[in-house]
Amino acid sequence: MVSASRAATVPEIALDGVTKRYRNAAVAVEGITLTVERGEFVTFLGPSGCGKSTLLKLVSGLSPVSEGTVRVNGMKPEDAREMIGFIFQDATLLPWRTVEQNVGLGMELEHTARPDRKERVAKMLDLVSLSQVAKRYPRQLSGGMKMRVSIARALASRPRVLLMDEPFAALDEMTRDRLNEELLRLYTDQKWTVLFVTHSVAEAVFLSTRIVILAAHPGRVAHEIKVNLPWPRTAETRESKAFEEQITQASRLLRGVYQP
Amino acid sequence: MKKRWLALNSVIVFACLMAIWSRVVTFAHLPVFILPGPRAVAEALRDRFPSLLSSLWITTGEAAGGLAASIVVGIAIAMIFAQWRWLRQLVFPYTILLQTVPIVAIAPLIINWVGPGIFAVTIVTFIICLAPIIANTTQGLISVDENLIHLFLMYMATPAQILFKLRLPHALPNLFTGIRISAGISVIGALTGELFAGSTRVGEGGLGYAIIYANNQMETAYLFALVFAATVLGFSFFFIVMFLEWLALHNWHESSRPHTAE
Numbered sequence: 001m002v003s004a005s006r007a008a009t010v011p012e013i014a015l016d017g018v019t020k021r022y023r024n025a026a027v028a029v030e031g032i033t034l035t036v037e038r039g040e041f042v043t044f045l046g047p048s049g050c051g052k053s054t055l056l057k058l059v060s061g062l063s064p065v066s067e068g069t070v071r072v073n074g075m076k077p078e079d080a081r082e083m084i085g086f087i088f089q090d091a092t093l094l095p096w097r098t099v100e101q102n103v104g105l106g107m108e109l110e111h112t113a114r115p116d117r118k119e120r121v122a123k124m125l126d127l128v129s130l131s132q133v134a135k136r137y138p139r140q141l142s143g144g145m146k147m148r149v150s151i152a153r154a155l156a157s158r159p160r161v162l163l164m165d166e167p168f169a170a171l172d173e174m175t176r177d178r179l180n181e182e183l184l185r186l187y188t189d190q191k192w193t194v195l196f197v198t199h200s201v202a203e204a205v206f207l208s209t210r211i212v213i214l215a216a217h218p219g220r221v222a223h224e225i226k227v228n229l230p231w232p233r234t235a236e237t238r239e240s241k242a243f244e245e246q247i248t249q250a251s252r253l254l255r256g257v258y259q260p
Numbered sequence: 261m262k263k264r265w266l267a268l269n270s271v272i273v274f275a276c277l278m279a280i281w282s283r284v285v286t287f288a289h290l291p292v293f294i295l296p297g298p299r300a301v302a303e304a305l306r307d308r309f310p311s312l313l314s315s316l317w318i319t320t321g322e323a324a325g326g327l328a329a330s331i332v333v334g335i336a337i338a339m340i341f342a343q344w345r346w347l348r349q350l351v352f353p354y355t356i357l358l359q360t361v362p363i364v365a366i367a368p369l370i371i372n373w374v375g376p377g378i379f380a381v382t383i384v385t386f387i388i389c390l391a392p393i394i395a396n397t398t399q400g401l402i403s404v405d406e407n408l409i410h411l412f413l414m415y416m417a418t419p420a421q422i423l424f425k426l427r428l429p430h431a432l433p434n435l436f437t438g439i440r441i442s443a444g445i446s447v448i449g450a451l452t453g454e455l456f457a458g459s460t461r462v463g464e465g466g467l468g469y470a471i472i473y474a475n476n477q478m479e480t481a482y483l484f485a486l487v488f489a490a491t492v493l494g495f496s497f498f499f500i501v502m503f504l505e506w507l508a509l510h511n512w513h514e515s516s517r518p519h520t521a522e
Contacts (some may be wrong), residue, residue: 060410081415086410088407095513096429096511096513105425106415108425109415109416137512139514157415
């Protein structure tokens with residue numbers, strides 16, 4: 001009863017007056033207040049040093065806040081880890097494990113029974129169309145494939161919240177576009193809440209329901225843009241007039257942040 | 261085709277070296293106790309093969325035992341260093357002492373403590389092998405990418421899981437570097453130990469003891485045969501470790517990747 005009513009009212013992610021200071025007194029982010037409802041796809045855009053990645057570290061509890069509070073589904077980040085999937089900029093695969101062993105890592109650490117694990121790994125690999133390379137080692141894969149393995153690994157533990165830190169930054173544009181489309185297909189299917197960090201305005205517009213533009217030194221929220229592009233978004237979306245207009249708008253705001 | 265040429269070449273080089281050696285001995289009229297010719301060495305090898313083999317066997321046991329012990333203890337110490345940073349900073353410098361301590365100086369000391377014989381030699385070997393294992397393994401254990409640690413933390417991994425499923429496999433290439441270095445010096449360690457503590461019975465002991473004995477008896481040809489055996493032993497250790505390294509790493513590690521660039 002209680003949890004049901006909570007789920008209806010408690011935002012999926014809530015940052016309230018969050019400040020992060022490092023030991024050398026440098027301020028990464030200051031006074032960030034942000035609420036993300038369940039099912040939103042929120043992208044952080046901003047210059048280097050605006051604390052985009054720091055925000056993800058705070059929401060995941062990998063780094064403690066200096067001031068303010070972070071809540072994920074009403075819980076402290078450390079207690080909410082079970083529902084959070086973190087996808088890093090590099091694929092962070094374990095080179096000594098095969099693709100399927102990498103995807104099964106989380107379930108292995110959580111002591112999931114072997115048959116369940118196998119079944120789920122197969123399903124995840126199928127989801128990112130990598131079943132045929134299940135027995136390969138990461139070094140035998142291309143950058144795009146590695147990233148898909150990384151995504152499959154994150155999805156295997158059924159996250160409700162996905163934190164993605166420039167996951168496609170190292171890929172060529174065509175691969176990145178394709179993976180963006182794949183990601184949205186999975187997102188509409190699985191209904192996660194996503195926090196996504198990128199440097200690419202086009203990527204941000206294509207993926208998000210909302211874009212948060214951050215300013216640097218110290219990192220703070222400068223603008224918020226609602227992205228009003230129709231769903232489902234596909235390769236054709238990129239050729240639409242609305243897409244271009246959104247990019248223009250976001251770029252203009254972003255330029256203002258880059259030149260104070 | 262290329263490979264066959266290479267094999268043929270090395271046979272020719274070997275034959276030439278033997279011929280030169282043989283000629284030098286003959287023409288300079290060197291007595292056999294100063295420099296025996298290749299034939300004399302081969303004969304010594306043949307005639308005294310059983311005693312050479314028993315010496316070789318003893319030294320192999322000491323070197324392998326000391327090396328194995330250093331691997332087990334070295335990994336354990338490295339794991340402790342990896343878990344507790346303050347302990348590492350406190351104690352790690354002393355492992356360098358272990359490396360710089362002159363083994364010839366402490367070998368007699370160890371014999372004083374445990375008595376002469378195989379056990380003392382194994383301890384000498386263990387000491388000389390330990391430092392490279394500790395240093396390399398520790399390096400591997402602590403140089404794990406921070407994001408990988410974060411990944412494990414997101415899965416709520418226990419410290420033991422991080423150690424055994426992340427740090428240890430990550431350190432495997434470093435561990436093998438350490439073992440390769442130690443395998444080479446383990447034979448030297450055993451020989452050095454034997455020079456001091458070779459045997460409790462006259463005429464029986466490892467290669468190091470037999471070398472001293474042969475030298476004292478002016479059996480120079482046999483001494484050459486013993487040196488040859490010690491060299492082969494060191495070589496085999498090295499190749500066995502290389503093979504194990506290949507077995508453990510060839511699937512995934514860059515170092516064992518075929519050189520496609522050539």
